[in-house]
Amino acid sequence: MSKKILVLNTGGTFNKIYNPINGELEVDENASALKHISHKWQHNLEINSIINKDSLHMTSQDRVELLAFIYQSEYNDIIIIHGTDTMELTAEYIADAELEKNIVITGAMVPYSIDATEATANFAMAYGFLQNCSQNGVYISMNGLILPYDKITKDRDNGLFVRM
């Protein structure tokens, strides 16, 4: 119990902040959301920001970079913060590599900067799950569900993840 966990940040809604100059929500390049969680939780998170994108803009090359990073990492327990639109694609891509690691992909429907609750809950559920995880695999943690990546999907009409 109490394993060392790596948090890999790739962007997505979880990290979006409001830009008053252009009136748009943009992916924050400073990982402020994770830093705020770490600070307020009073728990030192190991955070590594390797990609800062809306997941609609994730390319095959981004996924290769992500997989290589995971493969080479000394960590066996990894949380990936990812946009929700292509979270399932990335999960499948990583799962196909059949690594001997425990990987949870999470993110948020509402940016942490707009409302902290959902983003924090998705993330911390992943964190608690990994403390106990003994069966290697790729999981998705969203909206109170944490399941193998192929048992959960985004319900685009209702704006949340549901069991498949």
Place this chain on the structure above:
Amino acid sequence: MSKKILVLNTGGTFNKIYNPINGELEVDENASALKHISHKWQHNLEINSIINKDSLHMTSQDRVELLAFIYQSEYNDIIIIHGTDTMELTAEYIADAELEKNIVITGAMVPYSIDATEATANFAMAYGFLQNCSQNGVYISMNGLILPYDKITKDRDNGLFVRM
């Protein structure tokens, strides 16, 4: 995976709200914090409020009531929301009953109503942990740590829980 979890609310800082009439923080009797988490997480939590107290005021009788409720409950996986001051006492009391259940006690150093992040993270870490938990026991989930109740303690000088 994806077990049914019961949330037992007993009060504590997690649930405190500001009363502008007397200027004090008081334990909210409506479990608004858990309801907000359930609503914003878009996940239906099974919540049962049985005690609404600052944990300094928890009596032996309150602990008997809590234990009886857990014992009689059909749920095997239970999260208890509890004040931090006597969280360890209650954990030990429940552990002594050696129930064949997975129980996580959690709470917050900062009320959910003042800042949502820590309370949400403590709670959701417990939630994720229980999804995977196969070894019966009583655990405490606070400030990024989730450990058997006798391996974690409140550091009163620094206002957080630490490994023992």
Place this chain on the structure above:
Amino acid sequence: MSKKILVLNTGGTFNKIYNPINGELEVDENASALKHISHKWQHNLEINSIINKDSLHMTSQDRVELLAFIYQSEYNDIIIIHGTDTMELTAEYIADAELEKNIVITGAMVPYSIDATEATANFAMAYGFLQNCSQNGVYISMNGLILPYDKITKDRDNGLFVRM
């Protein structure tokens, strides 16, 4: 002192809320921001929502509708909530009518739903100003400045209003 003030809501950033379905910020049609201010301030605001638009989409017809509403209103002291992009245009249009009324146009660079402080401050500054206002005219209240509409302008590079 303590005049009756009408709040005319036309939309704009002040009123934007996050839509998790499409990931966009949208003008809230329920005037929730003003209702929250009224509720939390414990002061009953007279609110009238007549247009719900991003101010980039305000048409000449919208401005005619707004002016007609003001002209016919029994209120002499009116606050208009308006998007910042064409706030100055609308102010000039209303000023040209030379009404014998005290009118303050306000809005926000950051939506009330994302961070309450700036929107609340712009609005309440307008409210306090009107309590004392004896010289008819059209004013703009933004970012700590409240001035005749032709003495203040949006600084688009820095995302705030400045003295002209």
Place this chain on the structure above:
Amino acid sequence: MSKKILVLNTGGTFNKIYNPINGELEVDENASALKHISHKWQHNLEINSIINKDSLHMTSQDRVELLAFIYQSEYNDIIIIHGTDTMELTAEYIADAELEKNIVITGAMVPYSIDATEATANFAMAYGFLQNCSQNGVYISMNGLILPYDKITKDRDNGLFVRM
């Protein structure tokens, strides 16, 4: 219009922050609430913290110090942040000095750190009022009302200020 205004901070609920070590709300000695308002409003406030007290603990000597500070100040337009319990006493004490200044006393029923809206609104209403104020006097700005200090009082049963 657009006068220079001094903000004199004396403490009170407006400035209270939660202390997780002892679980109490305490008057913040760093005037963080006013600094946050200044930063988010993007308007440089002239802030002077001279007393940091719950207003129940304000002494006669504190009031003398406050009055002396106001009297000697070069500013004619002053906002005083003050606890609500003895706001009226302090207002009367300052009014008795019959200074040729415009003074608005304000504060909050709910700490800025718990919910920003009421504190910000009370303060910004005072700010807008002073931009137009030409009749010397001592006013109180609370809960949507801004009136001469002897026309407004705290309704302790309902937790807000009302017209007398």
